[in-house]
Amino acid sequence: MILRKGDTGDEVALLQRRLTRAGFPTPETHVFDHATESAVMTLQKARGLVIDGIAGPKTMIALAGVALPRHLTDDDLVKAADTLGVPVAAIRAVNEVESRGEGFLPDGRPVILFERHVFYKRLKARGFDADALAAKYPNIISPTPGGYMGKAAEYTRLAIAERIDAEAAHESASWGAFQIMGYHWKALEYSSVADFVARMQRSEGDHLDAFVRFIAADTALLSALKGRKWATFAKGYNGPDYARNLYDVKLARAYDRYADMGTSAGPMKAAA
Numbered sequence: 001m002i003l004r005k006g007d008t009g010d011e012v013a014l015l016q017r018r019l020t021r022a023g024f025p026t027p028e029t030h031v032f033d034h035a036t037e038s039a040v041m042t043l044q045k046a047r048g049l050v051i052d053g054i055a056g057p058k059t060m061i062a063l064a065g066v067a068l069p070r071h072l073t074d075d076d077l078v079k080a081a082d083t084l085g086v087p088v089a090a091i092r093a094v095n096e097v098e099s100r101g102e103g104f105l106p107d108g109r110p111v112i113l114f115e116r117h118v119f120y121k122r123l124k125a126r127g128f129d130a131d132a133l134a135a136k137y138p139n140i141i142s143p144t145p146g147g148y149m150g151k152a153a154e155y156t157r158l159a160i161a162e163r164i165d166a167e168a169a170h171e172s173a174s175w176g177a178f179q180i181m182g183y184h185w186k187a188l189e190y191s192s193v194a195d196f197v198a199r200m201q202r203s204e205g206d207h208l209d210a211f212v213r214f215i216a217a218d219t220a221l222l223s224a225l226k227g228r229k230w231a232t233f234a235k236g237y238n239g240p241d242y243a244r245n246l247y248d249v250k251l252a253r254a255y256d257r258y259a260d261m262g263t264s265a266g267p268m269k270a271a272a
Helices: 010-021 034-047 057-063 076-085 087-100 118-126 130-136 154-173 193-200 204-216 220-228 231-236 247-261
Strands: 112-114 174-177
Touching: 010 193, 010 231, 034 057, 057 220, 057 247, 076 087, 076 204, 076 220, 087 220, 087 247, 112 154, 118 130, 118 154, 154 193, 193 204, 220 231, 231 247
Parallel strands: none
Antiparallel strands: 112 174
């Protein structure tokens, strides 16, 4: 469950009680108000998390005092903004809207999504009879997208693909919190797809680094991000169906919220 400003109910009250018990006193109002958001941000700063005021899974884990050694930090976001030459609020907005929230599965493996149509193209380019293989493994190889199983089950699909061609299989999955496709490894200046995958297995900071490389390599995306042209950015990053999920609207709203936080007192100011 994810809780944020404006939410109400018993889950919010439980969060407020847990914050108080953890040493971040919060009135139990059953409303995720400004005081609750400030307490969440103070907790996030104390635990080295991204400071966004949203009580998501990583914040809840940190609230219980569990260490998260591979999680994304606020310093990572600031460094990414500096590298790309964009406001920190823009990177915070992209992290909130475009990332999957968590870059790793509960079992410690990076989040992936295997794309069977990409695998079909990669195999064909390598001289395989992709159509014959597609008839045998329709959920793994196909001219069209689909066959998704989600979460850990995507690794079952990847394992079958690896037995056919491991390198092409790794190139055909999107990896980590920002779901960067493996076949971009060369353009993003990794030494090999194996190097790319190894970095994705290491930390969410590496996931963000892949995103930074991806944006830096695309002048149109970088220009859109610098100019806060959210529709252009969302279309370039998510494809032509971006409007269906209101990605541009969500990015604009998130940016405005983080920009406002950066100009007000509190733990966000130093990072803005």
